Amino acid sequence: MDIKDLFLTPVYLLFIYAVAFMINNRIRNKVIRPYFIPALNVKIIGAIALGLIYQFYYYGGDTYNYFKDSKVIWEAFLDSPFKAISIIFTDRQYDPSIYEYVRRIYFYVDPNSFHVVRLSGFFGLFTFHTYSLIAIFFAITCFSGMWALYKVFYDLYPHLHKKLAYAIFFIPSVFFWGSGLLKDTITLGALGWMFHAFYFGIIKRQHIVTNIVVMSLAILVVQGIKVYILLCFLPAAFFWIFMEYRARIRSGLLRFITLPIVIAISIPISYRAITKITEENTRYQLDNITATTKTTAEWLRTVGTSQGGSVYSLGEFDGTWTNMISKAPVAINVSLYRPYLWEARNPVMILSALEAAFFLFLTVRIFLQIKLSRLFHILTSxxxxxxxxxxxxxxSFAVGVSSYNFGTLVRYKIPMMPFFLSALYIIQSQAIKKKKKKRRDPFMAAQPNDVIVTT
Incomplete structure (x- = not known):
């Protein structure tokens, strides 16, 4: 960040908030309207804070590398707008007209990272290539997806609007790591739109064509940057579809019988979808994913150790499916409930440890409040x-088994955090509702036409 950020950012923010308040005033639902501006606020604050942390605490990092690479697009724009547009939309094949520019882009050889450079360069055209403004536009893009995500949960559980707003908008790690000029910001926003379009288009069958188009675009974005998010999303989505139709069966016995059938159908369909998606990405093909996981884990552990970071170990990893799956329980525990408070070594880790402790507290509380049979019924219904x-x-398994570094893990795991915390809040509300129903006073429970006999 430099002097340009100080002068241009306030001017752009005036325009951004003018538009934001116009949109806010057009939100018809008075229950969710109060969350719009505060949720946008934390995204913008997170975007600026992340840039400051990387500049003055880490002294550089991915966010500034993306920014530096996108500066080449800005320079190309000053020479010729056509060349800048060509770089943004290039298919990364040799093009002599832009070679003098792309050869200076470090991430040009990495297609996943280059997508971030493309978007950064695009926003740079309208912001005079100002870091804070590019980061803010990344945050706004992500916010649109998070708002779409919130609308899905609100549609299903309107009485939990406050807790769901916290789970989706106000988890510190999510609005911090998911707001800056990073891959995570783009994929988190795309995940929100993908989830929204899937629910309203496939599950509720509303505006089917529009939602399928939106979902397809979101899938392309996620696939192009972090395909493993898609590999975790699709099996859950297919299972949801089949469970949705299963829930419409009136007979309890028949629903119970069809559960293993639903599982049996979901697995091969998910396998086929995953195979198709990873055709052009050999690193994440099922035959290679264990080797990719092993390589990534070793590299991140080495980097974390060399930089004095907070590393963790799941034991020896030999790169086989059997060995990797055996680490699932501890990997999931690492992602959901660690670092523990005593493992935190810096302010960022302390924040993550507090969140993990809260997740653990809620999980334990739910298991104490509700029987397993009741929990199973809630989940399947x-x-x-x-x-x-x-x-x-x-x-959680995917990122936990491949990170081996708490500093990296805290950023990688943010896509699942809103979903997991939302699920905990919903399950908790079901448990509380059940208890209240049992304890309800017979006089209070009586209907207007009921006759209560007392002696």
């Missing part, structure tokens, strides 16, 4: 909860 749990657990 509400497909969205199964989706959230399946997505959260598979995603």
């Amino acid at each position: 509400q497909p969205i909860l199964l989706f959230c749990i399946i997505f959260a657990l598979t995603f």
